[in-house]
Amino acid sequence: xxxxxLQLLFSGLTLGSIYSIIALILVITYKVTGILNLALGEFLVxxxxxxxxxxxxxxxxIAASLxxxxxxxxxxxxxxxxxxNKARGASSLTMLIITIGISISLRGLxxxxxxxxxxxxxxxxxxxxxxxxxxxxxxxSIWVFLLAAATLICVNTFFGRTYWGKAVKAxxxxxxxxxxxxxxxxxxxxxxxxxSGALATAAGICIGPVTMVTYDxxxxxxxxxxxxxxxxxxxxxxxxxxxxxxxxxxxxxSSGLISSGLNDAISIVILLAVLLIRPEGILGAISxxxx
Amino acid sequence: MKRKFKGFTGSMVVALLLAxxxxxxxxxxxxxxxxxxxxxxxxxxxxVLDISGxxxxxxxxERDTLLMxxxxxxxxxxIQGHPIELIIEDNKSDEMEAVxxxxxxxxxxxxxxxxxxxxxxxxxxxxxVQDAQIPMISLAAASSIVEPAAERQWVFxxxxxxxxxxxxxxxxxxxxxxxxxxxxxxxxxxGDNGKKAISAAAPQNGITIVAEEKFDATDNDMTPQLTNxxxxxxxxVVVWAIPPSASxxxxxxxxxxxxxxxxxxxxxGNQKFIxxxxxxxxxxxxxxGKLPVTDQIADSDPQKAVLTSYINDxxxxxxxxxxxxxxxxxxALSLLVKAIEKAGPDRSVIRNELEKTxxxxxxxxxxxxxxxxxxxxxxxxxxxxxxxxGKWKILQ
Numbered sequence: 001x002x003x004x005x006l007q008l009l010f011s012g013l014t015l016g017s018i019y020s021i022i023a024l025i026l027v028i029t030y031k032v033t034g035i036l037n038l039a040l041g042e043f044l045v046x047x048x049x050x051x052x053x054x055x056x057x058x059x060x061x062i063a064a065s066l067x068x069x070x071x072x073x074x075x076x077x078x079x080x081x082x083x084x085n086k087a088r089g090a091s092s093l094t095m096l097i098i099t100i101g102i103s104i105s106l107r108g109l110x111x112x113x114x115x116x117x118x119x120x121x122x123x124x125x126x127x128x129x130x131x132x133x134x135x136x137x138x139x140x141s142i143w144v145f146l147l148a149a150a151t152l153i154c155v156n157t158f159f160g161r162t163y164w165g166k167a168v169k170a171x172x173x174x175x176x177x178x179x180x181x182x183x184x185x186x187x188x189x190x191x192x193x194x195x196s197g198a199l200a201t202a203a204g205i206c207i208g209p210v211t212m213v214t215y216d217x218x219x220x221x222x223x224x225x226x227x228x229x230x231x232x233x234x235x236x237x238x239x240x241x242x243x244x245x246x247x248x249x250x251x252x253x254s255s256g257l258i259s260s261g262l263n264d265a266i267s268i269v270i271l272l273a274v275l276l277i278r279p280e281g282i283l284g285a286i287s288x289x290x291x
Numbered sequence: 292m293k294r295k296f297k298g299f300t301g302s303m304v305v306a307l308l309l310a311x312x313x314x315x316x317x318x319x320x321x322x323x324x325x326x327x328x329x330x331x332x333x334x335x336x337x338x339v340l341d342i343s344g345x346x347x348x349x350x351x352x353e354r355d356t357l358l359m360x361x362x363x364x365x366x367x368x369x370i371q372g373h374p375i376e377l378i379i380e381d382n383k384s385d386e387m388e389a390v391x392x393x394x395x396x397x398x399x400x401x402x403x404x405x406x407x408x409x410x411x412x413x414x415x416x417x418x419x420v421q422d423a424q425i426p427m428i429s430l431a432a433a434s435s436i437v438e439p440a441a442e443r444q445w446v447f448x449x450x451x452x453x454x455x456x457x458x459x460x461x462x463x464x465x466x467x468x469x470x471x472x473x474x475x476x477x478x479x480x481x482g483d484n485g486k487k488a489i490s491a492a493a494p495q496n497g498i499t500i501v502a503e504e505k506f507d508a509t510d511n512d513m514t515p516q517l518t519n520x521x522x523x524x525x526x527x528v529v530v531w532a533i534p535p536s537a538s539x540x541x542x543x544x545x546x547x548x549x550x551x552x553x554x555x556x557x558x559x560g561n562q563k564f565i566x567x568x569x570x571x572x573x574x575x576x577x578x579x580g581k582l583p584v585t586d587q588i589a590d591s592d593p594q595k596a597v598l599t600s601y602i603n604d605x606x607x608x609x610x611x612x613x614x615x616x617x618x619x620x621x622x623a624l625s626l627l628v629k630a631i632e633k634a635g636p637d638r639s640v641i642r643n644e645l646e647k648t649x650x651x652x653x654x655x656x657x658x659x660x661x662x663x664x665x666x667x668x669x670x671x672x673x674x675x676x677x678x679x680x681g682k683w684k685i686l687q
Contacts, residue, residue, distance in 0.1 A: 004518050007547075011514040018511070116347045118535040120567045129546040136514075136547050211511040212535040212567055216345075220509055255506075256515030263510060 007135035008256040009249070014141035014210065016248025021148040021203045022225025023232065023240035025196050028155060031235060032168055032192040034092065035084060038099045040200055040225065041218030042106035047072040047201025048213040049110060052119040061122065069201045076197025080190050088186070103218070110215040121208030144206045151199060152241050159237070220264075227271045331369070333376040334636055336361075336627065337396030338620075339406035339416055340430075344384025348563065349408040352617035353430060354379055357405070359608050360624050370631050382407055386415035393419045402636055405623045406430060408616070410480045413448070421445050426642045428626060430619040432557070433484040437665035447645055447665045449622040449655055450615075451580060451672055453488040453531075456557050459578035459673050460529060461496050463554070463686075473502040473525035475516060475540065477532040485531030485556060501525050506536060513540040517547050527551050533558040538567035545571040552576055557673070561614045565681050576686060578673045580615045580655045583683045588674070597652050618654030625653055 022040065029037045047068050054064035083098050124143050129136035158165040168188055171178035175185060204213070211217070228247045232239025247270065251263045338357055341350035361377045369375060378399060380392035389407050393416040396404055403426040407413045410433035417436070420427040427446050429436050434452035437443050464472065474489055476482035482505065493500055502523035504516035517540070520528055528551060530540060537559045544553055555564075555577040565572045581588055585598040601621055605613035626648060627641070634640035648660040648667060656672020675686040 004522055007518045008515055011512055011518075014514075015512055116343070116345060118538075118563065118567055120538075120569070129548070131548070138546055207511075212539060214535065217509070252512075252515050256518055263507060 003134035004256070006133050008252045010132075010135055010137045010141070011256070012249035012252030013145065013245065014138060014248070015251055016245035017141065017145040017148045018203075018207050018211070018221075018244075019224045019228040019247050020241040020244025021144065021151065021206075022200075022221055023228035023244045024148065024151055024155070024237065025199050025203070026222075026225050026229050027232075027234065027237055027240040028199075029192050029196045030229075031159075031172060031237070033084075033189045034172070035095045035099065035189075036092075036226075036234075037193070037196060038096065038222055038226070039079075039103035039106060040196065041220070041222030042103045042110070043072055043076060043197045043200035043218075044204040044207075044221060045213060045215060045218040046075070046106060046110055047197075048121065048204030048208045049114050049119065049215070051201075051205050051208070052121060052213060053114075055121075061124075065202070065205050068205070069198045072201040073194045073198040077190055077194040080193035084193070085186060085189065088189075103222070107216060107218065114215055116215060119208075119213045121205060121213065123209040124206075138210065140206075140209045144203075144210070147202060147206050148241060148244075152237065155237055224267060227267050230271060230274050331372040331374070333374045334370060334631060335376045335378060335399060335401045336624075337393075337399070337401035337404045338377065338379045339382050339389055339392045339396065339404060339412070340379060340620075341384040341406075341408035341412055342379075342381040344382075346384040346409040346412075348561070349430070349616045350381070350384070352614055353406075353408055353620035355609055356605065356613065356617040356620040357624060359604060360621060363604070364628065370628060373636075375628075382412050384409065384412065386411055389415045390419055392416075397423045397425060401425065402631065402638060403427065403627050403641060405620065405627070410436065410484065414480070417443070417446055425638055426627075426630075426645055428623040428645075430616070430623060433480060434488065434666070435484060440663050440665050443665060445642055447626070447660065447667075449619045449626065449653070449658075449666075451557065451655060451668050452666050453485050453556075454492065455668055455670055456578040456673060457485070457488050457492050458670050459675055460554055461492060461498065462670075463576070463675055464498060464527060465496065467552075469526040469552075470497060471499050471501045471524060471526050473504070473520040473523055473528045474500050475504045475506070475513070475520065475528060475530045475532070477536060478505050478507045481533065481558060482531045489529065489531075506532075506540070508532075508536050510536055511539065513543045514547065517543055517549065521547060521549055525551060527554055529554045529556075531556045531558065534561075534564045534567055538564055538572075541568040541575060542571045557615070561616075562612075565678060572678045573680065575678045576675060577678075578675050579683070580618060580672060581674055582613070582615050582618050582654055584674060584676055584685050587685045593652050593657060594654070598654060601654050615655065622653035622655050622658070626651060626658065 026037065026040055029035060050068035050071055051064045054067055055061060079102055083102060084095065087094060087098055123140045125139045127139060129138055159169055167183050171183050171185055171188055179185060228244035229240045231246055232243030247267060251266055254262050254266045340353050341347060342354055357377060361375050365374045378396060378401065380395060382389035382392050389412040393404060404420055405428050407416060408430050410431040413429035413431045413436050424445060429446065429448040430450055431448065432450045432453060434454055436448050437446055476486050502520050502525055504519060506513050506516055530537060532540065537555060553575050555575055557577065557579045559577060560579040560583065581594055582598055585602060588595055602613060605617065626645060629651060630641045630644035634644045646660050646662060648658050651658040656668040658667040660667040676683045677686045
């Protein structure tokens with residue numbers, strides 16, 4: 001039994017770090033721009049698929065990854081200029097609908113380019129599973145976990161310690177005040193999208209070996225990331241990571257101990273519970289945070 | 292404010308145009324192939340296939356096979372001088388689209404409907420076709436498509452039923468004195484039908500299912516379920532799933548260091564499964580039609596010639612190897628052509644002829660239909676194979 005619980009812990013942490021990193025990117029964009037970017041899952045998928053394509057052209061994994069990161073970052077920037085930036089001043093709900101539109105368009109684009117096939121990415125380290133206390137840990141999980149941890153540390157340092165981080169925080173708290181101090185909100189929004197595109201691609205490359213990549217997997221990943229962010233409290237960066245880990249562990253333990261096939265039901269029940277207990281946690285935050 | 296609004300409207304228009312163009316681009320329209328002699332009136336045959344959407348890996352080779360075969364038949368003079376007019380509709384792997392497509396074909400006056408590619412779309416069009424009294428030949432696996440035969444007078448199918456494959460697996464278990472198995476399945480029509488079939492067949496053969504686990508097609512990690520299997524004392528694991536989840540499960544299986552045999556279903560019978568599971572696929576056992584192991588079957592096998600000629604034709608035309616899904620379409624068309632040859636353009640006589648099919652050697656097996664059996668394939672239509680170094684090897 002002890003061995004089984006340990007195995008479920010490993011499995012939960014793997015899933016949890018995948019959800020954490022998506023939640024983290026979602027919350028960063030939200031904190032900086034006040035927009036819940038639901039097209040995030042699609043950025044991740046397109047990034048991973050581009051890496052697969054570049055790799056099959058004979059590029060080494062690192063070069064393929066970097067090229068994919070740059071392309072998706074640029075794509076995210078262009079989309080921000082074409083849609084979100086033009087709609088600046090519209091309500092949060094409109095912004096949300098725009099990101100849903102972007103998400104659907106990107107999924108269509110991915111379908112046209114890559115079709116419905118499933119692709120796989122190679123693991124970063126070729127060795128087999130690490131055995132600990134009778135349970136197996138996939139080395140790729142450690143990479144995903146490291147990426148989540150590194151992002152968390154960098155982002156916390158950026159917002160807490162640097163001039164630009166403070167400027168961004170100030171612009172969210174008081175947009176007019178920040179503008180009077182010469183802070184350009186439009187540039188900050190662009191930077192947030194470019195950064196989230198790049199980070200989503202990095203996440204896609206990290207989780208690709210574990211989950212495989214298909215054109216339509218972005219939606220469910222986006223939903224799980226959103227639920228994780230909601231559990232942690234939509235505005236909190238550390239909360240997003242914590243929420244992701246809680247969601248991953250709950251899913252692993254419920255499918256291992258109660259019944260398998262419950263995963264998605266569990267996440268939706270948790271989302272409903274959070275919404276019922278703290279309704280202002282999401283909807284309140286959205287209308288209060290428009291820029 | 293006005294300026295802002297204008298800019299916003301502009302961007303919405305751009306977004307809308309983008310979305311519309313993508314949606315239009317994503318739809319592929321039906322193709323029809325018209326050729327052959329101009330003297331005799333063509334026989335119209337309809338096909339409802341999952342060409343785009345989640346089951347496109349099934350529908351695409353099926354469409355290619357049908358187009359290839361119809362061209363060949365028409366070039367050779369059609370059916371007794373009547374060319375075949377093939378009308379293919381894409382159901383986008385969607386059950387509602389499948390019904391609409393079937394209705395469209397019925398309005399066009401087709402003699403029979405081939406399809407759908409998956410169990411879900413086949414079940415969806417069944418009632419429409421039955422009501423219109425038009426013969427239908429499904430290309431999907433679930434045995435409930437043709438059972439009970441008394442309620443499915445107009446419905447036939449060419450893919451081997453779950454139970455045929457499960458009997459093959461049970462044969463293997465018995466030979467190796469295994470009495471306790473774990474069963475894992477996908478949470479969808481394919482998995483549910485596999486579960487139903489094995490739950491019925493196992494007890495009759497003295498086999499107990501000591502653990503039963505399910506997972507969703509979109510799950511990324513089956514370690515929790517496999518952990519339960521590991522501690523259940525099962526002597527083998529039987530899995531009813533298709534890639535990619537079947538491939539992820541296979542990877543997890545190797546990672547957990549499980550050593551009992553891993554037996555999959557014919558749902559993993561394409562190269563994609565091996566590609567995605569990589570080294571972890573080695574050692575996997577599964578029952579499958581003979582197509583992937585044509586070069587290993589005996590020359591005396593009745594299917595050898597049919598398989599070889601199908602593989603050669605497909606390879607020459609499309610420059611890639613065919614898979615068992617294309618084979619299901621090839622068999623459906625052969626069955627239908629044989630029936631029309633005898634019946635002429637009369638739907639109810641065609642249905643009767645289909646039911647009387649005996650000894651038709653196809654890609655998926657030798658078809659012997661009867662009033663009770665609208666699939667007509669026995670266990671000799673399948674072989675057990677084991678994957679070795681990424682290749683399919685017949686398991687002796």
